[in-house]
Amino acid sequence: MKHLLGLEGLSAAELTRLLDSAERFVGVGVGDVPKRDDLKGKVVVNLFYESSTRTRVSFGLAARRLGADVLDFSPGGSSTSKGETFIDTAKNIEAMGVDMVVVRHSSPGAPHVLAKHLLPHVRVINAGDGAHEHPTQGLLDIMTIRKRLGRVAGLTVGLVGDIAHSRVARSNIHGLKTLGAKVIVCGPTTLVPAEVSQLGVEVAHSLDEILPRCDVLNLLRIQFERQRSGLFPSIREYRLLFGMDSDRMQRAKSGVLLLAPGPINRGVEITPDVADGPSSAILDQVTNGLAVRMAVLSELAKVA
Amino acid sequence: MKHLLGLEGLSAAELTRLLDSAERFVGVGVGDVPKRDDLKGKVVVNLFYESSTRTRVSFGLAARRLGADVLDFSPGGSSTSKGETFIDTAKNIEAMGVDMVVVRHSSPGAPHVLAKHLLPHVRVINAGDGAHEHPTQGLLDIMTIRKRLGRVAGLTVGLVGDIAHSRVARSNIHGLKTLGAKVIVCGPTTLVPAEVSQLGVEVAHSLDEILPRCDVLNLLRIQFERQRSGLFPSIREYRLLFGMDSDRMQRAKSGVLLLAPGPINRGVEITPDVADGPSSAILDQVTNGLAVRMAVLSELAKVA
Amino acid sequence: MKHLLGLEGLSAAELTRLLDSAERFVGVGVGDVPKRDDLKGKVVVNLFYESSTRTRVSFGLAARRLGADVLDFSPGGSSTSKGETFIDTAKNIEAMGVDMVVVRHSSPGAPHVLAKHLLPHVRVINAGDGAHEHPTQGLLDIMTIRKRLGRVAGLTVGLVGDIAHSRVARSNIHGLKTLGAKVIVCGPTTLVPAEVSQLGVEVAHSLDEILPRCDVLNLLRIQFERQRSGLFPSIREYRLLFGMDSDRMQRAKSGVLLLAPGPINRGVEITPDVADGPSSAILDQVTNGLAVRMAVLSELAKVA
Numbered sequence: 001m002k003h004l005l006g007l008e009g010l011s012a013a014e015l016t017r018l019l020d021s022a023e024r025f026v027g028v029g030v031g032d033v034p035k036r037d038d039l040k041g042k043v044v045v046n047l048f049y050e051s052s053t054r055t056r057v058s059f060g061l062a063a064r065r066l067g068a069d070v071l072d073f074s075p076g077g078s079s080t081s082k083g084e085t086f087i088d089t090a091k092n093i094e095a096m097g098v099d100m101v102v103v104r105h106s107s108p109g110a111p112h113v114l115a116k117h118l119l120p121h122v123r124v125i126n127a128g129d130g131a132h133e134h135p136t137q138g139l140l141d142i143m144t145i146r147k148r149l150g151r152v153a154g155l156t157v158g159l160v161g162d163i164a165h166s167r168v169a170r171s172n173i174h175g176l177k178t179l180g181a182k183v184i185v186c187g188p189t190t191l192v193p194a195e196v197s198q199l200g201v202e203v204a205h206s207l208d209e210i211l212p213r214c215d216v217l218n219l220l221r222i223q224f225e226r227q228r229s230g231l232f233p234s235i236r237e238y239r240l241l242f243g244m245d246s247d248r249m250q251r252a253k254s255g256v257l258l259l260a261p262g263p264i265n266r267g268v269e270i271t272p273d274v275a276d277g278p279s280s281a282i283l284d285q286v287t288n289g290l291a292v293r294m295a296v297l298s299e300l301a302k303v304a
Numbered sequence: 305m306k307h308l309l310g311l312e313g314l315s316a317a318e319l320t321r322l323l324d325s326a327e328r329f330v331g332v333g334v335g336d337v338p339k340r341d342d343l344k345g346k347v348v349v350n351l352f353y354e355s356s357t358r359t360r361v362s363f364g365l366a367a368r369r370l371g372a373d374v375l376d377f378s379p380g381g382s383s384t385s386k387g388e389t390f391i392d393t394a395k396n397i398e399a400m401g402v403d404m405v406v407v408r409h410s411s412p413g414a415p416h417v418l419a420k421h422l423l424p425h426v427r428v429i430n431a432g433d434g435a436h437e438h439p440t441q442g443l444l445d446i447m448t449i450r451k452r453l454g455r456v457a458g459l460t461v462g463l464v465g466d467i468a469h470s471r472v473a474r475s476n477i478h479g480l481k482t483l484g485a486k487v488i489v490c491g492p493t494t495l496v497p498a499e500v501s502q503l504g505v506e507v508a509h510s511l512d513e514i515l516p517r518c519d520v521l522n523l524l525r526i527q528f529e530r531q532r533s534g535l536f537p538s539i540r541e542y543r544l545l546f547g548m549d550s551d552r553m554q555r556a557k558s559g560v561l562l563l564a565p566g567p568i569n570r571g572v573e574i575t576p577d578v579a580d581g582p583s584s585a586i587l588d589q590v591t592n593g594l595a596v597r598m599a600v601l602s603e604l605a606k607v608a
Numbered sequence: 609m610k611h612l613l614g615l616e617g618l619s620a621a622e623l624t625r626l627l628d629s630a631e632r633f634v635g636v637g638v639g640d641v642p643k644r645d646d647l648k649g650k651v652v653v654n655l656f657y658e659s660s661t662r663t664r665v666s667f668g669l670a671a672r673r674l675g676a677d678v679l680d681f682s683p684g685g686s687s688t689s690k691g692e693t694f695i696d697t698a699k700n701i702e703a704m705g706v707d708m709v710v711v712r713h714s715s716p717g718a719p720h721v722l723a724k725h726l727l728p729h730v731r732v733i734n735a736g737d738g739a740h741e742h743p744t745q746g747l748l749d750i751m752t753i754r755k756r757l758g759r760v761a762g763l764t765v766g767l768v769g770d771i772a773h774s775r776v777a778r779s780n781i782h783g784l785k786t787l788g789a790k791v792i793v794c795g796p797t798t799l800v801p802a803e804v805s806q807l808g809v810e811v812a813h814s815l816d817e818i819l820p821r822c823d824v825l826n827l828l829r830i831q832f833e834r835q836r837s838g839l840f841p842s843i844r845e846y847r848l849l850f851g852m853d854s855d856r857m858q859r860a861k862s863g864v865l866l867l868a869p870g871p872i873n874r875g876v877e878i879t880p881d882v883a884d885g886p887s888s889a890i891l892d893q894v895t896n897g898l899a900v901r902m903a904v905l906s907e908l909a910k911v912a
Binding site for chain 2: 651677679681697699
């Protein structure tokens with residue numbers, strides 16, 4: 001594995017090795033556990049075309065805990081607004097002697113374009129490309145499931161919400177299926193395209209119906225800007241049909257695990273009592289996200 | 305002291321210990337004086353909800369001179385605009401394994417809320433919360449007075465300007481009173497609320513009247529946006545009544561010390577000749593600010 | 609040399625020493641070549657009043673590869689918008705114990721003002737001041753010429769485009785002339801002021817006419833905002849008259865070297881096939897830019 005462009009196509013062995021590695025990275029650089037030097041002397045660039053403090057900070061902190069230098073390169077208001085192409089920006093960064101590029105872009109496939117055009121020694125990590133993939137988010141979701149429930153194979157995982165526009169859903173589907181989980185996608189018909197069943201998932205439109213069958217529910221973030229498109233019901237209607245609350249918790253499978261890729265909208269996808277309750281692993285996800293990113297950076301740095 | 309949320313409530317002994325410590329930190333990491341490792345392996349986050357290059361850079365530089373890693377987390381345009389709550393943002397930062405949070409927020413009490421919700425090992429430093437407190441600014445003002453005049457107790461300090469909306473005034477009042485100074489607050493009646501006398505300060509509305517009695521004048525920054533509120537006189541009127549100029553310098557007490565929390569408006573709170581003259585300690589305040597922040601960070605890092 | 613304010617006035621010996629030094633810095637901190645500690649313990653501030661990700665990142669990376677701490681201080685939205693003067697901002701930065709200030713500003717001469725007002729131990733580097741100079745860009749252009757063609761003296765260098773508003777042109781002219789090159793400036797009459805001939809350069813208005821005589825063509829960036837001023841022809845007309853394409857390449861001198869200070873507008877100053885062809889040194893310029901900045905920082909740090 002030279003780049004991490006998506007979870008699609010990774011084998012169960014590759015996924016498992018990354019997850020095992022990530023578990024060993026939990027807590028590295030925190031408290032009295034010293035940093036490591038897996039990336040000593042290397043320069044990691046965060047090339048973020050969409051603003052994202054959380055993911056950017058998580059990658060930056062992970063890279064520094066491995067001894068790298070980190071540069072933030074947010075083209076907004078800079079060269080790109082001056083008309084420079086994406087490839088030219090990337091080639092310029094490469095010419096400065098950079099080793100790894102963490103890229104977020106609104107266009108699906110942008111990280112693949114980078115991987116194709118940059119020199120062979122440069123590593124590319126997809127930090128979210130349009131509605132395509134967000135592989136480190138997928139990995140951290142799966143890592144959180146594995147740590148809390150002890151396994152992935154055989155579990156039933158419900159992905160709830162706007163499946164059509166979600167790169168998180170797509171990365172979850174690929175990773176979870178490869179590791180032997182059953183995946184149900186669930187949301188309003190306007191936001192769950194029929195074609196998604198081709199990915200080998202069950203399609204549902206009622207959370208109440210799938211509730212008793214799911215070991216894990218991953219409550220995707222509502223993006224309010226979708227409302228304007230007419231694809232999205234009202235917030236109130238969404239909450240009534242797809243929001244997780246204490247009533248639905250009682251009807252859920254015993255021991256159900258709740259995930260949510262932040263930032264969460266309290267009272268929409270999930271009520272505060274449930275978000276802060278014992279079934280929620282939302283903050284574990286953040287902690288595991290750092291470990292997953294360290295594992296990925298370290299793994300890619302090893303490849304010749 | 306686990307957190308630094310304000311100067312209110314700190315004892316004279318606690319304040320003196322921080323000031324003594326700060327004096328030892330002056331110049332650390334500058335020129336040939338090496339950095340220290342008080343914060344080695346620790347991560348300090350600047351969580352700034354209001355933009356402030358100076359305070360943010362000062363905290364960042366202080367933390368790095370003590371060996372910490374520094375992250376800037378400016379939620380503007382990021383998760384907060386996506387609807388995430390303040391606490392959720394902070395819990396997320398905490399889950400990344402952060403040790404200290406330097407927070408600036410427009411809401412009074414925001415740092416206290418953080419201190420209450422974060423894990424016990426996380427330290428919180430208030431870098432300004434609404435019109436409430438700005439304790440490191442208060443400390444650096446007091447440190448500058450002590451260094452230049454040799455003492456604090458027994459001095460008369462005039463705080464001039466918009467007292468009602470000033471967190472700097474509030475932190476100065478608490479710290480100076482505790483250390484035995486007399487404090488006079490002075491400004492237009494609309495900007496000096498009568499209740500402030502309950503803090504044990506004298507209230508005045510004429511700078512010319514208090515001029516001969518003050519050992520120190522701290523010329524608070526005019527925030528032009530207040531003008532719109534109708535609370536503020538015209539710039540011209542303010543300058544005439546409360547601006548420090550060479551004429552007023554001649555009527556001031558001999559040896560008077562002038563402070564001003566930057567950025568200053570030259571020709572409004574203070575004329576350029578006076579700002580750059582020998583009585584002004586404006587740049588000393590910046591240098592001392594770094595030392596104060598190093599002292600606070602180092603002190604909090606020691607607490608188990 | 610205490611500061612680098614421009615290439616005007618530097619002797620051939622000074623320029624050559626910087627260029628020789630820069631060649632030794634190529635690749636330092638990249639791959640297995642370790643960083644250096646020329647700036648160990650020093651703080652370099654990027655004080656950028658105009659946004660520029662590329663130049664800022666290049667200086668930042670150069671400084672870190674020499675062991676410095678780097679602070680980004682972008683006054684936009686901060687103290688400057690609060691009314692603080694340029695000098696006050698700089699004096700504040702100085703008071704924090706900073707060693708070197710890399711400044712970009714829209715006013716010609718701003719770096720000179722800094723150099724005059726800051727303490728004697730602080731070094732100032734001009735990263736672009738209005739239409740005046742951009743000396744590290746000039747140096748990296750000349751370094752690229754010297755590396756690719758083996759010499760500077762005796763070469764004919766054409767600077768093509770908006771000469772009137774170009775700090776890059778001005779720095780190139782001073783450096784190239786001092787090192788014995790012949791310089792031709794070429795562009796629309798509205799953008800090539802007659803006075804420029806006083807700098808000892810030939811003035812031309814037809815690229816086709818100078819094409820057979822130039823060993824190097826430096827294709828200045830078109831700044832579309834000039835169009836509004838009426839000084840600028842249409843994009844189409846510019847491309848026809850001054851754009852470099854494969855047809856013009858055939859009529860150019862054999863072995864011609866093409867430079868362009870990025871970000872380039874593909875299809876305007878240069879067509880993609882030519883920009884990516886063997887005569888183009890555009891990405892070499894980026895790599896050399898890092899080396900030049902390391903050489904300058906290192907050189908200035910040595911001066912007592």
